[in-house]
Amino acid sequence: MRHYRDNWFNIGAVLAMAIAGALTLSHRGLSRSRLFSALNLAALMVHQFEEYSFPGYFPGLLNAGVFKSDKPDRYPLNTNSALIVNAVVGYPFYLLPVLFPKRRSLGLAPVLFGFGQAAFHGIVPPLRAKARYGPGFLSAFFLHVPIGINYLRAVGSERPWGGGSGPARRPTRSPSLRSGSARR
Numbered sequence: 001m002r003h004y005r006d007n008w009f010n011i012g013a014v015l016a017m018a019i020a021g022a023l024t025l026s027h028r029g030l031s032r033s034r035l036f037s038a039l040n041l042a043a044l045m046v047h048q049f050e051e052y053s054f055p056g057y058f059p060g061l062l063n064a065g066v067f068k069s070d071k072p073d074r075y076p077l078n079t080n081s082a083l084i085v086n087a088v089v090g091y092p093f094y095l096l097p098v099l100f101p102k103r104r105s106l107g108l109a110p111v112l113f114g115f116g117q118a119a120f121h122g123i124v125p126p127l128r129a130k131a132r133y134g135p136g137f138l139s140a141f142f143l144h145v146p147i148g149i150n151y152l153r154a155v156g157s158e159r160p161w162g163g164g165s166g167p168a169r170r171p172t173r174s175p176s177l178r179s180g181s182a183r184r
Contacts, residue, residue, distance in 0.1 A: 005079060008087045009045075009052035016045035032154035036147055037097035037107050040114060043143035044094045047117065048086050051136040058135040065129020104155055111151050114144030 004011065019042040027035055051058035059082060064072035097107035118140035125134030 005083050008083050009048045012045035012087070013049040013053070016042040016049070019045075031101055031158065033104075033107060033151060033158055034098060034101040036151035036154055037094075037101060037110070039147050040110055040144065040151065041091075041094040041098060043114065043139065043147055044090060044110070046143060047136055047139040048090075050139045052082065055135050061125055061129055061131060061134065065131060066124060104159075107151060107155065111144075111148035114140060114148050118145050 019038060023030075023035065023038055023042075030038070050056075059077045060072055062077050063069040063075060067076055069075050093113075094110045097103070097110060100106055117136060121134040121137035121140050125131045125137075
């Protein structure tokens with residue numbers, strides 16, 4: 001378990017490559033929303049690799065530069081908290097829309113989180129830590145953002161937002177009734 005705790009981000013990078021390879025072979029059999037959700041999961045793993053392995057200095061930058069910690073090697077982000085937040089919570093959060101693609105809220109949450117990742121990594125470390133680059137920005141900007149935009153387009157084309165039937169939807173009137181030229 002210690003090996004996984006110390007290398008989960010590297011294992012995730014290999015899983016991201018496996019997901020990308022599997023999607024290359026099977027993408028035609030998937031709905032577009034499921035495809036983009038799976039790509040978003042792979043993007044998360046690439047993002048985490050960028051944060052923790054290459055270039056990999058995100059924990060120190062966050063602890064020392066953003067939070068101004070007295071113990072930047074251990075607080076607030078350490079090996080255990082990074083594993084829990086990213087793998088134990090993050091992987092299921094991004095996997096649920098792959099497993100349940102018709103539940104739009106499950107897919108929308110990781111998409112919005114990915115947009116937030118791009119904004120956070122592009123703005124907060126440069127301002128607070130006076131850094132030119134925040135590890136995680138490139139993958140968030142070049143993967144999460146375009147995948148998220150395409151996910152939103154896909155679910156919108158599969159089933160329009162705000163559509164549906166039920167008591168909240170008003171029936172439409174025919175053009176002749178709108179103009180006041182109804183038969184008498």
